[in-house]
Amino acid sequence: MLKKLQDRIFTKRKITLKTALSFGVTDFIGGGGQTIIGAWMLFFYTSYCNLTATDGAIIVGVGKFVTAIVGLLMGGFTDNFYKNRLGKKYGRRHFFLFIGSPLLLCFALMWISGLGFWYYLVTFIAFDAISTAVMIPFETLPTEMTNDYNERTKLSTARMFFSASATFLATFIPGQLFKVLGQDSPIPFFINGLLFAVIFMLAMFLSAYNTWERPADEVVDTDGDDTGKNSNVLLDDIKAYISTFKIKTFRKHLAIYLFSFTGKDVYNTVFTYFCVYVLGLTATVAANMLSLSIIGVVMTVIGGFLMIKFGPRWLYTFAYSLMIAMLIAYYVVVKVMPAHIILVLFIISFIYQLGRATLEFTPWSVYPFIPDIDELVVGKNRAGVFASVMTFLRNATAALATVLVGMFLDANGFVKGASHQPLEAQHAIVNILVFGEGGLILIALLIALTFKLNKQTHEVITDEINRLKAGGKKEEVTDNTKHIVKQLSGIDYAKVWPKK
Numbered sequence: 001m002l003k004k005l006q007d008r009i010f011t012k013r014k015i016t017l018k019t020a021l022s023f024g025v026t027d028f029i030g031g032g033g034q035t036i037i038g039a040w041m042l043f044f045y046t047s048y049c050n051l052t053a054t055d056g057a058i059i060v061g062v063g064k065f066v067t068a069i070v071g072l073l074m075g076g077f078t079d080n081f082y083k084n085r086l087g088k089k090y091g092r093r094h095f096f097l098f099i100g101s102p103l104l105l106c107f108a109l110m111w112i113s114g115l116g117f118w119y120y121l122v123t124f125i126a127f128d129a130i131s132t133a134v135m136i137p138f139e140t141l142p143t144e145m146t147n148d149y150n151e152r153t154k155l156s157t158a159r160m161f162f163s164a165s166a167t168f169l170a171t172f173i174p175g176q177l178f179k180v181l182g183q184d185s186p187i188p189f190f191i192n193g194l195l196f197a198v199i200f201m202l203a204m205f206l207s208a209y210n211t212w213e214r215p216a217d218e219v220v221d222t223d224g225d226d227t228g229k230n231s232n233v234l235l236d237d238i239k240a241y242i243s244t245f246k247i248k249t250f251r252k253h254l255a256i257y258l259f260s261f262t263g264k265d266v267y268n269t270v271f272t273y274f275c276v277y278v279l280g281l282t283a284t285v286a287a288n289m290l291s292l293s294i295i296g297v298v299m300t301v302i303g304g305f306l307m308i309k310f311g312p313r314w315l316y317t318f319a320y321s322l323m324i325a326m327l328i329a330y331y332v333v334v335k336v337m338p339a340h341i342i343l344v345l346f347i348i349s350f351i352y353q354l355g356r357a358t359l360e361f362t363p364w365s366v367y368p369f370i371p372d373i374d375e376l377v378v379g380k381n382r383a384g385v386f387a388s389v390m391t392f393l394r395n396a397t398a399a400l401a402t403v404l405v406g407m408f409l410d411a412n413g414f415v416k417g418a419s420h421q422p423l424e425a426q427h428a429i430v431n432i433l434v435f436g437e438g439g440l441i442l443i444a445l446l447i448a449l450t451f452k453l454n455k456q457t458h459e460v461i462t463d464e465i466n467r468l469k470a471g472g473k474k475e476e477v478t479d480n481t482k483h484i485v486k487q488l489s490g491i492d493y494a495k496v497w498p499k500k
Contacts, residue, residue, distance in 0.1 A: 005090075005209075006089060006090065008209065008210075008212065009090060009091045009094045009212055009213065010091065010212060010213065010214075010215040011212055012145070012212055013212065015145065015146060015151045015154060015155065018210065019155075019210060019211070020154050020155050020157070020158035021158050021162075022206050022207055022209070022210030022211065023141060023142075023145075023155050023158060023159065023207055023210070023211050024155065024157075024158030024159035024160070024161055024162045024163075024207075025162050025203040025206055025207060026135075026138050026159075026162075026203045026204050026206075026207040027159045027160070027162045027163040027166065028162055028163075028165075028166040028196075028199055028200060028203045029104065029131050029134075029135060029166075029200050029203065029204070030135060030163055030166075031162065031163030031164065031165070031166035031167045031170070031360070032163075032166030032167065032169060032170045032196055032199070032200070033107060033127070033131060033166075033170075033196065033200065035166065035167045035170040035171065035268065035293075036170045036174075036192070036193075036196065037060070037128075038264075038265050038268030038269055039170065039171055039268045039269075039271070039272065039290055040174060040189065040272070041056065041060060041110075041124075042056045042057065042060070042269055042402070042405075042406065043272050043273070043283075044111065044113075044186070044189050045059065045120065046416045047186075048113040048114070048186040048189070049113055049114065049115070049120060050114075050416070051117065051120070051416065052406075052410055052414075052416045053405075053406040053407075053409040053410050053414050053416065054406045054407050054410045055117060055406075056406055057402050057403045057404075057405060057406020057407060058403065058406070059117070059120050059121045059124050060124065060398075060399065060402040060403070060406075061399040061400070061402055061403035062121060062125070062399075063121065063124040063125045063128045063129075063399070064128065064395040064396065064398050064399030064402070065395070065396065065399050066125050066128070066129055067125070067128040067129050067132045067395045068391070068392045068393075068395035068396045068399070069392075070129045070132050070133055071132045071133075071136060071388050071391035071392045071395060072241065072388050072389075072391075072392040073388070074096075074132070074133050074136040074137070074384070074388055074391075075136055075241070075384040075385045075386070075387050075388020075389070075391075076240055076241070076384065076385055076388065077384075078092050078093055078096065078136060078137045078140070078384045079092065079382060079383070079384035079385060080092070081093075081095065081096075082216040083216075087216065088215075088216045091213050092137070092213065092216075093137035093138070093140055093141060093144060093213045093384075094137075094208050094211075094213060096133060096134055096137045097134055097137060097138060097204055097205075097207060097208035098205070098208050100130060100133060100134030100204060101134075101201050101202075101204040101205040101208065102201055103130045103134075104127070104130060104131065104134070104197060104200040104201045104204060105197045105198070105200075105201055106123065106126045106127050106130065106197070107127045107131075107193055107196060107197035107200060108190070108193045108194040108197040109123045109126070109127075109193075110123045110124055110127055110193060111186075111189045111190045111192070111193030111194075112190060113186035113189070113190070114186075128395075131200075132391055132395065134204060135391070136384060136387045136388055136391055137384065138204075138207060139364075139367070139383075139387040139391075140383040140384050140387055141155075141207075141211050141213065142155045142156065142368040143368055143371050143372075143381060143383040144212070144213035144214055144383070145211060145212060145213070147372075147462060150308065152368045152369065153304055153307055153308055153365065154304070155368075156304070156307075156364060156365040156368060157300055157301065157303065157304030157307075157361075157365070159364065160296075160300040160303065160304075160360065160361040160364065160365065161297060161300040161301065162203075163296075163300070163360060163361075163364075164293065164294075164296025164297045164299065164300050164357055164360070164361075165296075165297050167293040167296055167357075167360070168291055168293045168294040168296065168297065170196070171287050171290035171291040171293060172287070172288075172291035172294070173192055173195070174188055174189070174192050174287050175284050175287030175288050175290075175291060177191055177192055178282075178283055178284045178287060179284055183282060183283045183284055240382060240385045241385060241388065241389050241392075243378070244374065244382075244385060244386055244389050246377070246489075246490070246491065247370065247373055247374050247377065247488075247489055247490065247491075248487075248488065248489055248490030248491075249370060249373055249451075249452065249453050249488045249489065249490075250370050250373070250374070250386065251490075252447055252450065252451055253363065253366055253367070253370060253451070253453075254389070254390065254393065255443075255444070255447050256316060256363065256444050256447050256448050256451065257363040257390065257394070258393055258394060258397050259440045259441070259443045259444035259447070260316075260319075260320065260359050260363070260440070260441060260444035261359075261360075261363070261394060261397075261398075262397045262398065262401050262440055263323075263436075263437040263438075263439075263440035263441045263444070264356060264359060264360070264437075265398055265401055265402070266401055266405060266432060266433070266436050266437040266440065267356075267433065267437050268290075269401075269402060269405050270405060270429055270432050270433050271286060271289070271290060271433065272286040272287075272290075273409075273429050274286075274330075274429050274430070274433050275289070275345075277420070277421040277425065277426055277429060278334060278426045278429050278430060279333075279334075279341065279345075281341075281342070285342065289345060289346060289349040290349075292346070292349050292350050292353045293353050293356065293357065294353075295350065295353050295354055295357055296353065296356070296357030296360065296361075299354060299357035299358055299361065300357065300361050303315065303357075303358060303361040303362070303365070304365075307361075307362070307365050308455055311453075311454030311455065312362050312365070312366045312448075312451060312453065312454065313448060313449065313451045313452075313454070315358055315361070315362045316359075316362055316444070316445065316448035316449075316451065317445065317448060317449065318355070318358055319355045319356070319357075319358035319359040319362065320355065320359070320441050320442070320444055320445035320448065321355070321445065322351060322352065322354055322355030322358075323352055323355035323356060323359065323437075323441050324438055324441055324442060324445070325351075326348050326349075326351050326352035326355065327352075327433070327434050327437060327438045327441075328434070328438075329348045330345075330348060330433060330434060331430065331434045333345065333348065334430055366453060367386070367387075367390065368383075369453060369458045370386060370453070371383040371386050372458065372461050372462055372465065373453075373461055373488050373489050374386065374489075375465060376461055376464060376465050376468075376485065376489070376496050376497060377489050377491055377495075377496045377497070378498065379497055379498050405432055405436075408428055408432060409425060409428055409429070409432075411428075412424045412425050412427070412428035413425045413428075414428070452487050452488060453488060457484050457487070457488060460480070460481055460484045460485075461484070461485070461488065463481075464477065464481050464485065468497050474493070474494075474497065477493060481493070
């Protein structure tokens with residue numbers, strides 16, 4: 001049986017709809033787990049665990065910091081895992097997917113009420129670190145499985161389809177549980193956590209079983225091997241992480257990703273507070289509005305087409321413009337307090353979720369193509385390193401944002417466990433939602449307007465890599481290729497593709 005599993009891991013196959021769906025289903029962890037944490041964790045802590053907003057924010061912040069370190073180590077570790085016996089037998093990526101699958105059940109432990117600060121800190125760190133450790137090798141799979149732009153887009157679209165589905169379920173299911181079991185009980189949170197923990201475990205196993213990667217000998221042939229060199233592995237990894245910032249497109253991609261996703265996190269963190277404490281609505285209403293993220297399921301399918309047709313810059317502009325407009329609309333609602341406020345909020349939230357779904361789809365659809373630019377520069381594929389840097393900084397900014405939100409609420413008079421909040425705390429919630437998130441999204445929009453990577457420019461990069469691998473001379477490069485290489489990498493063509 002193990003021999004059959006090894007064959008599946010290293011056998012390249014056609015990327016069918018089944019393959020794409022099996023790959024994509026694991027983003028239930030990214031879309032579902034992080035949405036649940038963002039939308040409900042701080043609310044759960046302050047409502048049922050006798051913690052202040054600052055306590056809850058510190059738990060999330062410390063957890064994200066630890067996770068950021070784990071993520072930073074995992075990229076280079078998985079890139080080089082093919083050099084040992086386990087990596088050769090079970091894959092430098094798949095070994096971690098199979099091991100991590102059952103460990104994801106720890107998600108349920110986070111949602112037991114009435115325990116102390118240290119329990120919640122340990123359980124949060126455990127899940128966030130484990131999920132990061134398995135998601136980094138998962139994120140490299142498109143670059144392992146195919147070099148084709150359309151096939152990678154198919155895989156990314158499937159991934160974002162499940163991410164959007166999970167985002168919807170992560171807000172819809174709690175709303176229904178509140179309706180059945182009451183919104184004053186912690187039981188709905190635990191049932192929801194247990195259900196998603198089982199889904200995470202099964203999804204990771206399905207992805208691991210139905211995807212593949214390059215065998216160790218092919219990695220050596222393509223990327224080279226430095227096992228005979230005397231080097232400090234950790235120091236080499238740190239140098240590799242720092243070197244990713246030399247790639248101009250990656251720097252822009254990273255800035256767009258971090259500002260926009262952190263803005264989205266701010267929305268998820270304070271929206272329930274906004275509905276309950278500012279507008280006087282129920283947590284069930286907030287959950288129902290958040291569950292309008294169901295539109296993301298449709299948008300991911302459309303987004304795959306738009307990604308190929310118009311490229312990421314158009315998608316970024318569409319997403320961020322909608323979100324900024326709807327944040328302004330939320331502010332108007334607070335000032336006007338219209339008679340049919342729930343209907344108005346549903347319309348605003350629906351349009352906002354159109355933008356948010358596109359925001360979530362685009363960066364991770366762009367990511368698989370960036371290691372190709374780097375490969376042309378350094379001569380080998382380092383997808384794991386790029387995934388690590390993205391995950392490290394994403395966790396770091398998420399931690400910082402959560403801590404700042406919690407501390408800002410407490411500094412403005414937020415009262416833990418109270419059914420009503422003072423006016424000062426209400427104003428703080430509105431300011432965080434509208435101006436905090438809005439400012440972050442605006443910065444992402446301005447950077448996105450200068451983004452140059454698309455299907456056509458990516459094809460130039462891959463064609464040049466293939467030409468050089470086939471023995472082509474650098475002196476025979478076309479002027480257009482030299483221009484695009486400089487445009488995307490920020491490095492003169494004469495300095496790319498080092499001699500082996």
